[in-house]
Amino acid sequence: MASVAPGAAPSERLALLRVLGPGHVWALGVGIVLVGEFMGWNFSVAKGGAMGSLIACWVIGLLYTCVAMIDSEVTSTVAAAGGQYAQAKHIVGPLMAFNVGLYLVMAYTMLEAGNALIVGDLMKVLAEGTGYADLDPHPFIVLAIALLAWLNYRGVFMTLTVNFVITAIAFVSIVVLFLGTQPWDQGAVLHHEDLLTGLPYGWIGVIAAFQFGIWFYLGIEGTCQAAEEVRSPPRSLPFGTMSGIITLLVAASLTWYVAAGLLPWEYLGQAYTPLYDAARVTGSTFLTVFLFVGTLFSAVASANGCINDAARAWFSMGRDRYMPVWFGAVHPRYRTPYRSILFLIPIAVSFSFTGLLDQVITFSILSGLLGYTFMPINMWMFRKKWPLGSIRRGYIHPFHPLPALVLLALCVTTYFAVFLGYGAQLLAMMCFYIAASLWFAFHRYRFVRRGDQFTMPWPRPVGY
Amino acid sequence: MLAATTLGLAGATGLAWLWRCQHQRAGERRERLFDRCRGLVASPSLVSRRPDYPVLRGRWRGCQAELRPVLDGLAVRKLPALWLQVSLLAPTGAPGTLDALSRPLGGEFWSPSSELEIRLATPSGLPETVQVRADHPRAASLLPALARQRAFLTRADAKEVLITPKGVRLVVLLAEADRGPYLLLRQGHFAVDRLDPDLARTLLDGAFGLREEVLSLAQHAAA
Numbered sequence: 180m181a182s183v184a185p186g187a188a189p190s191e192r193l194a195l196l197r198v199l200g201p202g203h204v205w206a207l208g209v210g211i212v213l214v215g216e217f218m219g220w221n222f223s224v225a226k227g228g229a230m231g232s233l234i235a236c237w238v239i240g241l242l243y244t245c246v247a248m249i250d251s252e253v254t255s256t257v258a259a260a261g262g263q264y265a266q267a268k269h270i271v272g273p274l275m276a277f278n279v280g281l282y283l284v285m286a287y288t289m290l291e292a293g294n295a296l297i298v299g300d301l302m303k304v305l306a307e308g309t310g311y312a313d314l315d316p317h318p319f320i321v322l323a324i325a326l327l328a329w330l331n332y333r334g335v336f337m338t339l340t341v342n343f344v345i346t347a348i349a350f351v352s353i354v355v356l357f358l359g360t361q362p363w364d365q366g367a368v369l370h371h372e373d374l375l376t377g378l379p380y381g382w383i384g385v386i387a388a389f390q391f392g393i394w395f396y397l398g399i400e401g402t403c404q405a406a407e408e409v410r411s412p413p414r415s416l417p418f419g420t421m422s423g424i425i426t427l428l429v430a431a432s433l434t435w436y437v438a439a440g441l442l443p444w445e446y447l448g449q450a451y452t453p454l455y456d457a458a459r460v461t462g463s464t465f466l467t468v469f470l471f472v473g474t475l476f477s478a479v480a481s482a483n484g485c486i487n488d489a490a491r492a493w494f495s496m497g498r499d500r501y502m503p504v505w506f507g508a509v510h511p512r513y514r515t516p517y518r519s520i521l522f523l524i525p526i527a528v529s530f531s532f533t534g535l536l537d538q539v540i541t542f543s544i545l546s547g548l549l550g551y552t553f554m555p556i557n558m559w560m561f562r563k564k565w566p567l568g569s570i571r572r573g574y575i576h577p578f579h580p581l582p583a584l585v586l587l588a589l590c591v592t593t594y595f596a597v598f599l600g601y602g603a604q605l606l607a608m609m610c611f612y613i614a615a616s617l618w619f620a621f622h623r624y625r626f627v628r629r630g631d632q633f634t635m636p637w638p639r640p641v642g643y
Numbered sequence: 644m645l646a647a648t649t650l651g652l653a654g655a656t657g658l659a660w661l662w663r664c665q666h667q668r669a670g671e672r673r674e675r676l677f678d679r680c681r682g683l684v685a686s687p688s689l690v691s692r693r694p695d696y697p698v699l700r701g702r703w704r705g706c707q708a709e710l711r712p713v714l715d716g717l718a719v720r721k722l723p724a725l726w727l728q729v730s731l732l733a734p735t736g737a738p739g740t741l742d743a744l745s746r747p748l749g750g751e752f753w754s755p756s757s758e759l760e761i762r763l764a765t766p767s768g769l770p771e772t773v774q775v776r777a778d779h780p781r782a783a784s785l786l787p788a789l790a791r792q793r794a795f796l797t798r799a800d801a802k803e804v805l806i807t808p809k810g811v812r813l814v815v816l817l818a819e820a821d822r823g824p825y826l827l828l829r830q831g832h833f834a835v836d837r838l839d840p841d842l843a844r845t846l847l848d849g850a851f852g853l854r855e856e857v858l859s860l861a862q863h864a865a866a
Contacts, residue, residue: 262720406721498749509752
């Protein structure tokens with residue numbers, strides 16, 4: 180057992196192992212992100228057909244590769260801060276940081292709403308399976324959110340093993356489903372030759388599918404960010420993030436392969452629980468039950484993480500005075516951001532109650548997309564204000580500005596994809612963020628302690 | 644259906660039992676943090692706050708002393724930190740409150756820094772990342788005492804120096820959460836088991852020295 184010696188630095192391990200432990204390569208894809216394999220991604224099939232969905236999956240993988248490269252350079256340099264929120268404060272300014280904070284809160288709160296919606300839907304399916312039709316899922320939605328919010332409010336000490344068991348079961352269920360469909364024996368269970376079609380809407384459908392291709396990976400950039408107090412993240416951070424993306428790419432391809440071989444694309448494109456539905460089609464009770472449990476566990480684990488992250492982002496904004504400082508309070512006994520947790524509950528519940536999973540996750544995708552759009556701008560400003568050699572960088576990503584340009588181009592394309600099917604939601608979100616920005620600029624900014632925003636010991640930026 | 648329900652209930656019960664056992668073990672492990680330090684202070688008293696870490700109180704060179712671990716997992720995208728607050732609670736004669744916080748993020752809820760309205764220039768010789776705040780302009784007279792804390796504030800684990808009329812406090816980073824469990828599950832899992840008495844002694848002596856400096860300044864100002 181460790182004992183703390185006076186002033187001693189933590190024992191040195193290989194830099195790579197600090198980011199990637201033996202189980203971390205696969206594990207980087209679980210937690211918040213894995214739920215994207217169980218639901219949501221399949222809406223891309225409705226847009227571009229099964230093949231269009233697969234193309235979108237891989238192209239959006241390129242988007243996230245650029246995210247990983249760019250984010251790693253800034254994260255490795257903005258030491259002891261962690262994440263795009265702190266980066267925006269230092270590189271762009273308070274208004275951008277305010278927006279980034281909102282992106283985080285909205286992306287995770289909408290994901291939480293989507294997870295709760297899935298829990299309600301699963302309870303309804305369970306009830307129908309036991310002969311009780313017309314079960315109202317709303318109480319289960321409220322129960323799921325309320326219970327998880329209560330756990331976060333109380334700061335309930337969820338032991339590592341219990342959490343690990345839950346997320347491991349979710350991950351294993353995908354592998355079991357894949358093996359259970361006997362992919363080595365085409366035609367035994369999977370029928371790709373009968374179910375796969377061409378591109379039903381042509382290449383414009385493939386573009387439209389980009390929107391939900393985001394869902395495979397949304398959150399991976401946050402999963403790998405864990406700044407330390409006194410040390411910059413190691414150079415292996417981008418490798419860790421890339422490993423996570425590759426893991427997700429493999430999991431996404433497996434998911435697609437199984438689902439596309441069991442369900443016709445017209446059904447797959449509108450299912451709420453595609454993997455569970457695929458398991459039911461196999462006729463195997465074991466697979467059906469296992470995937471029911473896996474879907475439920477992944478949704479619950481994801482929702483728990485979302486409440487945790489969204490509340491902390493809102494809390495940070497309260498502490499920084501971007502939001503009323505009332506939100507920056509910490510529970511005197513439980514040491515949790517309890518007001519932020521409570522405030523976000525009705526937002527999640529109200530979106531869950533719509534019952535429209537595709538629209539709820541569209542709001543989450545849009546918020547995430549806005550965050551990714553900020554990254555190339557952030558990168559460009561970072562290199563301009565603090566050129567190479569002016570400050571110490573833990574990692575310098577190659578081929579700049581190519582990754583930034585590719586990321587920006589893919590983001591713009593994905594906005595177009597959202598416009599193709601969810602133009603009203605796109606407009607609503609843009610109006611929301613513009614209104615929020617105006618509120619911040621003209622009302623809230625006077626409360627912000629401007630001198631406290633910049634805490635890094637960097638030289639004056641070029642041109643200032 | 645009955646088999647599935649039974650299996651589900653058995654699984655849920657098993658998870659609940661597993662959680663309860665581990666929760667209890669974790670609480671017991673936290674309670675042992677000060678096992679090697681109890682003899683360090685006079686009239687030691689251990690305040691249990693299960694499942695949180697306990698607080699050790701006692702007397703150090705005539706002053707009421709307190710060693711309080713604070714678990715901080717509220718920063719976004721940052722590993723949870725376990726801070727150790729070492730306080731000497733005895734009048735200092737300070738004319739106000741002066742706080743020096745290293746690498747401030749804004750989310751340090753356990754520090755009074757954010758409530759102190761006056762920002763002062765960081766004394767030369769101290770790291771640039773130290774932010775100095777006070778509640779009153781008179782507290783600026785304590786800056787010489789702060790400047791002499793250079794050896795402490797340049798430590799990698801040093802976080803805060805706090806001077807108030809009622810006492811002084813030094814805060815250090817005791818441990819950071821393991822990266823793996825945090826990346827996976829946003830869990831704060833700390834490897835620290837028992838506090839090294841040498842570290843506690845160093846910090847208590849440091850706090851005592853700081854208080855002596857402040858007392859000296861106060862007496863000089865009164866003279």
